[in-house]
Amino acid sequence: MNPRTRRLLEIVLDNLVWFMLIFVLAIFSAFVPNFFQLGIFANIIEASSVLGVMSIGLALVIITGNMDLSVESVAALAAMSVGVLFCSAGIGIGVTLHPEWLMVPASLAIALVVGGLIGAINGFFIVKVKMNAFIITLASYIWVRGLVVAVSGGRSAQDLAPSIRWFGIQRVLGIPLTAWIAIACFVVFSLIMAKTPFGRHLKMIGGNEQATFRAGIRVTRNLLIAFILAGAIAGMAGWLLTIRTSGATANLGVGLLFNAFAAVVIGGISLKGGVGSLPGVYAGVLLLSSINTAINLMGLPANFTQVIHGLLVLAAVLLDTLKQSIRHKLA
């Protein structure tokens, strides 16, 4: 094999999920009636904003060879915190600030801090006390959701302050601001992962933690930051969720965790750690969102979405194995 075809093949392998996305979009455009419209594509992007942001945090932690099952509950807690404070109906206490726009950064800051705090608790037990990440974050997944139910008393908050709600309605180039925020997050974190020493270190920790420790990288500190970031990003996803639904319910976002996992795996991130990049995850999120939209348009019962998502994850893992064996032949 000459070097050029080899490099071409490498590029295809590295970006396989994007090719899958294009392929699936082409198929849907050709065979699903009414699919090929700008409005539909904008819809796909919009519907993927919350899941997309949540997947970033999950991906960061998985790349380091760890696990965070708590992102869904953390998003819900952040959403509930914002909901209770800034909603005026239901259990909302309707805090108002002057000038009104101040509520936007204030609510975002609250969501980030709530998320970051849970992330720090996870990180402390996993990194400092050296407990198993799976168990610790499973515990958080349960107790944080419990906290959401307890705080809300099972009731909901409605009527989010209009100045925050504005984000959910405003569109730029036909795409809602919330989706732009998700895209901006992907760009920023992709750059961090690919271009900064911090991102490089996270990836290397996922590859061989002991080697990075011996090389003098501050593994504990880096991992702690990764968990805090994952929590804060999940908090941001919760903030977007409140904006989209203009309130918060006790069961807000249930099931998002598994979609986030699916997106991360489909996006080419190995659960063993150290492998994968964030742009792929965004493609994975868009892929899931496209399939949901197609199912809706075809009028299939929504119950099938879950079956298809499951099969898709299976296909993604199979593909990953296939990719690895091709790479071995390339080397």
Next chain:
Amino acid sequence: MSEPLLVLDNIRKNYGAIEALKGISFSIDKGEVVALLGDNGAGKSTLVKIIAGGLEPTSGRMLFEGKEFRARSPAEAKDAGIETVYQDLSLCTNVDVVANFFMGREITRKFLGIPVLDERAMEREVAEALANAGTRIPSLRTNVEHLSGGQRQAIELNRFVHWGGKLVLLDEPFAALGVEQTRRGLEMIRHVANQGIGVVIITHIMQQAFQVADRIVVIRQGVVAGDVATSQTSPDAVINMITGEAVAGAGPVG
């Protein structure tokens, strides 16, 4: 003779009731190559980890360049100028050669105050370092997982030659190397020592120790069983020190 580079004074390490090191004392001079020999489980690797900051001694004192020294982490040891090459697990196979070479000391440029990796500068330096050492690796941008065992070890060896520092610890660095690469590796060690860097090399192969070391330190059951100049001993005498049969020429027993 000026002061020694590193002095170990009665270093002990206990794991619960087990005494891995029972009071190790010896010293290393600048530009000196010391071969650390001993049977499996004698405590060589434990000792190296203590110097390198991977483990803390239970008791004892270390003097580095005449000053009290105790590394609490590999980062601290590195800052002091101590480089370590371990026999296993020191490369991240999921990233490329350049990233491994610079692990933890990436060259960065500031962009809006944020440190950004300067890939070009790093690649240039790695290419230069490998060329100087005569190591050939097809592409510096291939992930290390695609490289052979020999190529991987060559990267590690080149890494320590490049970074140098003041003291280099090598824990069985040639385990995966072929004959020719081992010869080159031994040359690298002499080259490094000639620059005034102290070298401690752990090896199981007597021939290598005699080829490269100025002095041989034998550890047996957690104590120094022999500390002799290479020129004043023989492989047979050293083997006897390792196994514990005292013979003339074995030097002082500590």
